[in-house]
Amino acid sequence: xxxxxxxxxxxxxxxxxxxxxxxxxxxxxxxxxxxxxxxxxxxxxxxxxxxxxxxxxxxxxxxxxxxxxxxxxxxxxxxxxxxxxxxxxxxxxxxxxxxxxxxxxxxxxxxxxxxxxxxxxxxxxxxxxxxxxxxxxxxxxxxxxxxxxxxxxxxxxxxxxxxxxxxxxxxxxxxxxxxxxxxxxxxxxxxxxxxxxxxxxxxxxxxxxxxxxxxxxxxxxxxxxxxxxx
Amino acid sequence: xxxxxxxxxxxxxxxxxxxxxxxxxxxxxxxxxxxxxxxxxxxxxxxxxxxxxxxxxxxxxxxxxxxxxxxxxxxxxxxxxxxxxxxxxxxxxxxxxxxxxxxxxxxxxxxxxxxxxxxxxxxxxxxxxxxxxxxxxxxxxxxxxxxxxxxxxxxxxxxxxxxxxxxxxxxxxxxxxxxxxxxxxxxxxxxxxxxxxxxxxxxxxxxxxxxxxxxxxxxxxxxxxxxxxxxxxxxxxxxxxxxxxxxxxxxxxxxxxxxxxxxxxxxxxxxxxxxxxxxxxxxxxxxxxxxxxxxxxxxxxxxxxxxxxxxxxxxxxxxxxxxxxxx
Numbered sequence: 001x002x003x004x005x006x007x008x009x010x011x012x013x014x015x016x017x018x019x020x021x022x023x024x025x026x027x028x029x030x031x032x033x034x035x036x037x038x039x040x041x042x043x044x045x046x047x048x049x050x051x052x053x054x055x056x057x058x059x060x061x062x063x064x065x066x067x068x069x070x071x072x073x074x075x076x077x078x079x080x081x082x083x084x085x086x087x088x089x090x091x092x093x094x095x096x097x098x099x100x101x102x103x104x105x106x107x108x109x110x111x112x113x114x115x116x117x118x119x120x121x122x123x124x125x126x127x128x129x130x131x132x133x134x135x136x137x138x139x140x141x142x143x144x145x146x147x148x149x150x151x152x153x154x155x156x157x158x159x160x161x162x163x164x165x166x167x168x169x170x171x172x173x174x175x176x177x178x179x180x181x182x183x184x185x186x187x188x189x190x191x192x193x194x195x196x197x198x199x200x201x202x203x204x205x206x207x208x209x210x211x212x213x214x215x216x217x218x219x220x221x222x223x224x225x226x227x228x229x230x
Numbered sequence: 231x232x233x234x235x236x237x238x239x240x241x242x243x244x245x246x247x248x249x250x251x252x253x254x255x256x257x258x259x260x261x262x263x264x265x266x267x268x269x270x271x272x273x274x275x276x277x278x279x280x281x282x283x284x285x286x287x288x289x290x291x292x293x294x295x296x297x298x299x300x301x302x303x304x305x306x307x308x309x310x311x312x313x314x315x316x317x318x319x320x321x322x323x324x325x326x327x328x329x330x331x332x333x334x335x336x337x338x339x340x341x342x343x344x345x346x347x348x349x350x351x352x353x354x355x356x357x358x359x360x361x362x363x364x365x366x367x368x369x370x371x372x373x374x375x376x377x378x379x380x381x382x383x384x385x386x387x388x389x390x391x392x393x394x395x396x397x398x399x400x401x402x403x404x405x406x407x408x409x410x411x412x413x414x415x416x417x418x419x420x421x422x423x424x425x426x427x428x429x430x431x432x433x434x435x436x437x438x439x440x441x442x443x444x445x446x447x448x449x450x451x452x453x454x455x456x457x458x459x460x461x462x463x464x465x466x467x468x469x470x471x472x473x474x475x476x477x478x479x480x481x482x483x484x485x486x487x488x489x490x491x492x493x494x495x496x497x498x499x500x501x502x503x504x505x506x507x508x509x510x511x512x513x514x515x516x517x518x519x520x521x522x523x524x525x526x527x528x529x530x531x532x533x534x535x536x537x538x539x540x541x542x543x544x545x546x547x548x549x550x551x552x553x554x555x556x557x
Contacts, residue, residue, distance in 0.1 A: 115395065118406075122249055143394050143450075144386045144464075145407045145457045151383065152410040156249040159296045165383075172348070176356045 001080050002087045003188070004181060007101050007127050008111030010093045013137040015044045016168030017111055017177070018089060022053045024171075024178045030086040035076050037092040039065040054083060065092060066099040066198055073103075073192075087181075100126040102195045105188040107181060108132045110161075114139040114150050121153040126196040128154070133180050134163045135173075231294045233264040233287045240264075240294075245409040245417070250293055264290050308370050308384070308465035309333055311354070311492050316365030318516030319346070324366075329510070329520055333465070333490040336483055338503040341512035347496045349515055351468055354494075355385045364515065370465075386462045388454050389470035394442040400425055400453065401438040407461050420460060427485065428456040432477045448476035459485045469495045480505060501538050504531035 008014045018034055025032045033054035036044050041059065048055030056079065060068035069092045080088035092101050102108035110131035112124065115138045121128060128134065134154055139147045147165070154163055162180050166173035203219040231240055237260040240247055251258055256275060258267045268283045276282050281289075311331045315324035331337055339347050349364050357368045357375035367374070370384065396403060404424050408417035425438050432452035436445060445453060451472055458467055467486055483505055486493050495502050503509060504527055511519040547554060 118396065122252060141391060141393060141395075143392050143454050143457075144388060144462060145403070145454070146394065146396060148383075148386075148462060148464075149407055149410055152246065153249065156246050156297075157253070159293065170348070172352050173355075175352075175362060179361075 001077070001085050002107075003077060003080070003103075004087060004089050004107045004109060005102050006089050006091045006109045006111065007094050007131075009097070009113070009116070009124065009127075010095065012111050012113035012116070013168040014091050014093070014111045015047065017135055017137060017166050017174065018091060019048065019051055019053070020166070020168065020171040020174035021178050021181070022048070022089070023051060024174055025087060026053065031084060032087045032089065033080060033083055033085045034089045034091060035079070037065055037069045037072075037090065039068075039095070054085070064198075064201060065095055066101055067201075069101050070194065070198065094125075094127040096199060097123060097125045097127070098199045100130050100194075100196045102127075102130050103188065103192050104195055105186045106192070107184045107186055108195070109135065109177075109181070111135045111137060112154065113137050114142055114147065114165075118146070118149050118153055121150070121157045124157075129158050130195045131158060131161050132184065132186075133177065134158065134161045135166045135177055136163065137166055137168050139165045140167050140170075140172075231298065233290050233294070236261060236263055237267070242415070243413045244297060245414050247294075247297070250290070306463050306465060307333075307490075308492060310369075310371055311466060312369040312372065313353075313517070314367040314369070316353075316358075316360070316362075316367075316516070318514040320514055322514070322516065324516045324518075326517065326520055329517070331492050333492055334487045335508075336487055336493040336495065336506040338506035338509045339494055339496040339512060340498075340503055340509050341518075345512035346515035346517075347470075347512060350510075350512065350517070351385065351387075351494075351496075354466060354468075355383075357384065383464050385466045385468055386458050386464035387468050387470065388451070388458055388472060389468075390472055392454065394445070394450060396442060399439045399441050400436070400445075403442050404457065404461070407457060411461070411463055424453070424456045424460045427460065428453040430478075431456060431482055431485070434476070452477045452482075455482045455485065459489045459491070465490075466492045467494070469493065469497075471496060471498070501531065501534045504534060 006014060006018060015036070022032050022034065033056070034048050036042060036055060036057045037060065038044075038057065039060045042057055045055040045057040058068065058072060069090065073090070076090060077088070090101070094100060108131045110128050110133070112120065112128060112134065114136050136150065136154065139150070151163060151165075164173050164176045164180065166177055200220055203221055204217055206219070209216050231243060237251065237258060241260065256271065259270070265287050268286050276286070279286070309332065313329040315326055315328070317323050339350065341347065353362050353364055353366045354368050356362065357370065358364065358366050359375050360367050394403070398406070401421060404421035405417050408420045412420060428449070429435050429452070432448045434446065434448055436449050442450075442453070455477070479502060483493065495506060497503055504523070507523055509521045510517050511521065544554065
């Protein structure tokens with residue numbers, strides 16, 4: 001079974017793009033499945049199931065969604081093997097722009113939205129920088145000039161990646177993306193590991209503290225340097 | 231470009247390097263080289279990045295080399311585009327041996343809505359190799375997709391439902407686009423040229439300091455066409471239904487083909503279709519016919535343009551509040 005991690009900021013069109021790609025893979029006779037990680041309620045798994053694609057969802061609720069993702073990955077892979085899948089996609093949103101859920105030796109796909117503006121690529125962080133394949137959505141309604149500038153920005157941030165514009169509504173470009181995924185021959189490490197460490201989050205607020213002020217802050221706390229008159 | 235050139239001179243030659251330098255998240259002295267900057271940084275900087283001075287310099291050099299490859303590259307040129315036949319939606323084989331298009335040529339795509347224009351466009355953009363729903367193969371300079379450099383964008387598009395969404399004025403916008411491919415000084419000159427060309431295309435003047443989002447429909451189209459012709463590196467241009475934009479269409483096409491682009495126009499407008507060197511007739515998702523422009527059609531075009539001018543003239547008069555009479 002081939003595992004593919006798909007990530008991208010919230011609401012960029014990850015689900016539509018995945019639907020398009022999975023339909024194309026199904027046409028080729030491959031068994032595919034999607035495990036969707038989210039922190040809030042989602043019905044996206046039903047959207048996949050309606051299209052005849054196996055889908056499971058995981059709601060992280062009060063936990064950090066990225067940590068939730070990585071702590072469940074073993075079990076998710078075991079599920080994929082039980083279902084005898086050819087390809088299993090995980091879908092997650094790197095919410096803090098500091099995370100990237102990618103593993104060494106596992107194809108990593110990042111989805112970004114053209115409408116997020118030309119500076120977005122340099123703000124997304126390791127999720128974009130460490131991806132192997134980058135899909136740009138919503139490019140159909142902006143000028144060619146803006147498309148080219150955005151494409152260039154993405155390329156500058158991650159010169160290694162293959163970049164494809166994909167239209168989630170019409171599916172245009174999805175074929176090229178699928179082709180790129182199938183072409184990859186990554187082999188996962190014996191002992192899988194993350195490409196980039198996840199943010200450390202061990203302060204009182206991680207443990208449910210709601211009060212604000214120095215007295216209530218313990219653990220991994222760092223104060224900003226604000227400058228100005230003392 | 232090397233890591234011993236001053237950062238200022240590198241940025242002059244290649245403004246987009248800024249992205250890489252910003253990403254180091256530290257203050258750099260642009261009057262000295264990258265290597266010198268690395269020497270001045272404290273050990274803690276390298277510890278945090280899990281690297282050292284040599285590694286950072288090597289990585290920067292590698293980045294410069296990768297960038298040079300995409301800079302004003304001849305690899306992007308397309309002298310010919312060849313379409314090898316596939317089949318229509320209902321499975322009928324397309325009735326041609328091959329269609330070869332050359333740079334500087336214009337081809338009209340005609341047919342009813344849903345006849346297969348988007349499918350053809352997608353085949354071209356992806357350089358289908360018998361593996362798309364149409365079964366067509368697209369060759370660029372006689373080469374298949376697998377032989378071509380990866381990640382190259384082939385098709386630039388101009389369509390009616392495209393908008394500018396950035397909050398910038400015309401000059402800055404054009405410079406930003408030009409700096410994706412050119413040195414800073416060249417980009418500034420090019421931006422000026424694009425602006426002047428756009429104004430002459432639409433005949434409706436606007437300022438270089440007009441925000442791109444407040445341009446009128448005609449002005450936007452004109453700017454997009456001039457930008458596409460002069461700045462975009464894509465060798466193929468698809469113009470999708472832009473007949474009512476109030477721009478000089480003949481001049482627009484001449485501008486694009488003059489820049490050695492292979493131009494497709496998807497259109498229902500007889501004038502635009504007749505301006506093209508040939509027409510691909512689409513039906514049921516397939517290419518039904520390839521028609522070269524006949525000499526007799528020049529005469530038809532002349533008449534169509536006359537009618538067109540007559541209508542444009544009427545439109546103007548009505549706008550100005552004049553009375554109309556038959557002369």
